[in-house]
Amino acid sequence: MSGRLRATAAAAGVLAGTLLVATTALAAPTTTLQRTIQDLNGDNILEFAPGEDYTVIGAPPNFRPPRGGSIINFLQLSDFQVVDEESPARVEFLDFTQRGPSPLNPFSAAYRPQESTSPQTIEAMVRAARNTTSPVTGKQLELTIVTGDNADSQQYNETRWFIDTLDGGKKIDPNTGIPTPACTATPGTVYDGVRNSGELIGYYEPDLSRSREDGDGYSPNRQENIAETGRDVTVRDFPNLFERDNQPFQAVGIDMPWYSAFGNHDALIQGNSADAYVGPFGPSGEISNPAFQSIATGCLKPSRLPPAYAGDPEGFTEHYFSDPQSLIGQMEAVVVPPDPRRCLLAKDAALGGGAPPPCSAGGWIQQHFKTSGTPVGHGFANRPPQAVANHDGYYSFSPKRSLRFIVLDTVTDECGLPVCSEGSVDDTQFEWLRTEIGHAESSNQNVIVFSHHTLRTTRFPTIDPSEQPVHYGQRVDRENPANPQNPGSTETLEELFCNHPSVLAHVAGHEHENYVRHHTCAADQPPTPGTGDFWEISTAAHIDWPQQSRMIELVDNGDGTMSLVLTILDHAGPANPGGPSAGEEQGQASDQVLDIAATGREISYNDYQASRGARGDPADRNLIIKLGRPASSGAGLPLP
Numbered sequence: 001m002s003g004r005l006r007a008t009a010a011a012a013g014v015l016a017g018t019l020l021v022a023t024t025a026l027a028a029p030t031t032t033l034q035r036t037i038q039d040l041n042g043d044n045i046l047e048f049a050p051g052e053d054y055t056v057i058g059a060p061p062n063f064r065p066p067r068g069g070s071i072i073n074f075l076q077l078s079d080f081q082v083v084d085e086e087s088p089a090r091v092e093f094l095d096f097t098q099r100g101p102s103p104l105n106p107f108s109a110a111y112r113p114q115e116s117t118s119p120q121t122i123e124a125m126v127r128a129a130r131n132t133t134s135p136v137t138g139k140q141l142e143l144t145i146v147t148g149d150n151a152d153s154q155q156y157n158e159t160r161w162f163i164d165t166l167d168g169g170k171k172i173d174p175n176t177g178i179p180t181p182a183c184t185a186t187p188g189t190v191y192d193g194v195r196n197s198g199e200l201i202g203y204y205e206p207d208l209s210r211s212r213e214d215g216d217g218y219s220p221n222r223q224e225n226i227a228e229t230g231r232d233v234t235v236r237d238f239p240n241l242f243e244r245d246n247q248p249f250q251a252v253g254i255d256m257p258w259y260s261a262f263g264n265h266d267a268l269i270q271g272n273s274a275d276a277y278v279g280p281f282g283p284s285g286e287i288s289n290p291a292f293q294s295i296a297t298g299c300l301k302p303s304r305l306p307p308a309y310a311g312d313p314e315g316f317t318e319h320y321f322s323d324p325q326s327l328i329g330q331m332e333a334v335v336v337p338p339d340p341r342r343c344l345l346a347k348d349a350a351l352g353g354g355a356p357p358p359c360s361a362g363g364w365i366q367q368h369f370k371t372s373g374t375p376v377g378h379g380f381a382n383r384p385p386q387a388v389a390n391h392d393g394y395y396s397f398s399p400k401r402s403l404r405f406i407v408l409d410t411v412t413d414e415c416g417l418p419v420c421s422e423g424s425v426d427d428t429q430f431e432w433l434r435t436e437i438g439h440a441e442s443s444n445q446n447v448i449v450f451s452h453h454t455l456r457t458t459r460f461p462t463i464d465p466s467e468q469p470v471h472y473g474q475r476v477d478r479e480n481p482a483n484p485q486n487p488g489s490t491e492t493l494e495e496l497f498c499n500h501p502s503v504l505a506h507v508a509g510h511e512h513e514n515y516v517r518h519h520t521c522a523a524d525q526p527p528t529p530g531t532g533d534f535w536e537i538s539t540a541a542h543i544d545w546p547q548q549s550r551m552i553e554l555v556d557n558g559d560g561t562m563s564l565v566l567t568i569l570d571h572a573g574p575a576n577p578g579g580p581s582a583g584e585e586q587g588q589a590s591d592q593v594l595d596i597a598a599t600g601r602e603i604s605y606n607d608y609q610a611s612r613g614a615r616g617d618p619a620d621r622n623l624i625i626k627l628g629r630p631a632s633s634g635a636g637l638p639l640p
Contacts (some may be wrong), residue, residue: 044234058626078509079541113204117600124597148263148452168253177337183299191242282466423453426467498530514616573598
């Protein structure tokens with residue numbers, strides 16, 4: 001549910017710059033520099049649109065770094081949130097697409113109409129990115145960092161899907177459930193998840209032939225959606241979509257080293273509840289909760305709140321996550337085939353923390369060592385001793401002599417609330433981070449820091465005494481002062497970065513938005529003391545519109561300075577998945593991976609609960625930032 005649970009996070013700041021529309025389209029566009037995907041005519045259907053040239057910061061608009069100056073070129077992927085939409089552990093019933101008394105719904109991301117297309121969306125992005133080169137230097141992508149929320153609900157099968165998709169060479173089967181005599185498959189379909197049943201319970205129904213009414217806001221009729229939700233959206237029917245997107249497909253693989261970071265959805269039930277496990281509290285380890293494991297691997301999938309909680313999802317959530325078994329029998333449910341592969345993974349437990357098989361063979365971190373990709377462990381082999389001892393997922397590595405990449409674990413495992421979606425940094429990790437930056441400076445290295453949470457969403461407390469004192473992201477959200485930040489007394493990440501000029505950037509996800517912000521530190525209002533400055537780079541999600549990723553390149557300008565080149569990528573699905581356009585009511589569901597991904601993108605654009613502004617402003621997308629930083633000698637050389 002991250003990306004919508006934050007408290008009215010601000011739209012990103014508008015940086016100075018000029019948008020130039022590319023006038024020459026390449027034969028095979030690979031980035032949004034050549035072409036974009038937009039709704040040009042306001043019919044709620046997407047089409048290919050002109051590309052966007054770079055907005056230049058700190059130099060004239062026509063400035064371009066030299067072609068031979070690339071230091072490193074890497075890809076940021078974020079917020080896959082690949083969904084097993086048939087799982088009984090999901091909490092779609094909390095979503096207020098069910099009519100409710102309040103227009104303000106903190107659980108509005110508990111259900112998305114495009115969820116069943118999420119495996120194909122990841123594959124479509126991999127296919128777009130694997131051979132992409134820099135439009136400025138021609139340098140091919142050298143590595144990928146996935147900044148968290150890779151799985152959607154800490155399930156084993158979701159985790160294996162994203163690992164196997166990035167590795168490639170494997171068949172991905174999105175269809176889950178193993179029919180048993182007691183729990184048989186839904187007659188006539190391979191799809192066993194929620195869909196609209198003819199009552200107003202809030203789910204999307206893609207099959208026109210079923211003659212079922214869509215849930216509020218999910219109709220192909222624009223006027224109906226406006227009347228129900230106040231949003232002008234068009235959610236076309238795609239007959240047999242749920243059946244087609246549950247067919248297996250072959251993963252091609254990202255074809256470069258890839259690294260992973262923890263997100264709240266990787267470690268918490270649907271990104272919020274820590275109740276699948278007790279702990280870890282420091283080195284104590286994790287203990288599996290059999291009640292939640294039983295629900296996840298069972299065959300009763302709740303689809304509607306109990307009548308007693310019809311207008312109180314917050315009260316239900318508190319009760320459900322503390323004692324789920326007492327409520328299951330009171331809920332309307334869909335019978336689905338059970339599947340042990342839906343078990344909930346521990347964060348870091350070699351023997352699974354007492355979870356049932358296959359989770360008993362290791363937690364989320366351990367799954368990264370069961371890979372055909374590189375490097376083995378995907379970064380977690382580099383964890384320092386204190387991270388291993390406390391079951392945390394932070395580490396660092398140097399991809400080039402002049403660079404140190406530091407990957408944080410910002411998940412608040414135990415926040416003491418039903419919803420633990422936002423982040424914090426424990427004291428042990430914070431002091432390790434300080435030391436790592438110091439070591440980088442003594443080695444003449446520049447630093448880029450990665451985490452799942454942005455600075456303004458690193459603000460949740462923890463009840464784990466071994467993590468105290470906890471550290472947060474920043475003291476004030478300068479873009480939206482009304483957006484509350486946790487007023488802790490400890491040093492913040494922003495304050496640490498501002499005191500170290502070696503820190504070039506902080507790269508994150510979580511908010512499901514493209515934005516780029518310059519932290520000028522001492523020149524900010526209010527100021528943050530320090531002689532440094534750094535750039536915060538947040539990139540959109542794959543689960544929500546606009547389903548984009550970002551290429552990040554550090555370039556030696558040849559004049560003693562460096563530049564950051566930021567380039568947005570769309571996935572390889574076509575702009576319009578196709579089908580009849582008369583009345584714009586019906587599309588054509590396809591068996592092809594890229595067409596299914598395109599269908600998911602169109603539906604995500606028309607999800608009335610999502611933000612079409614998540615694409616950001618021009619200065620949040622394609623940028624060339626000329627940094628006031630010297631380039632180290634031999635900056636682009638690999639390690640010996």
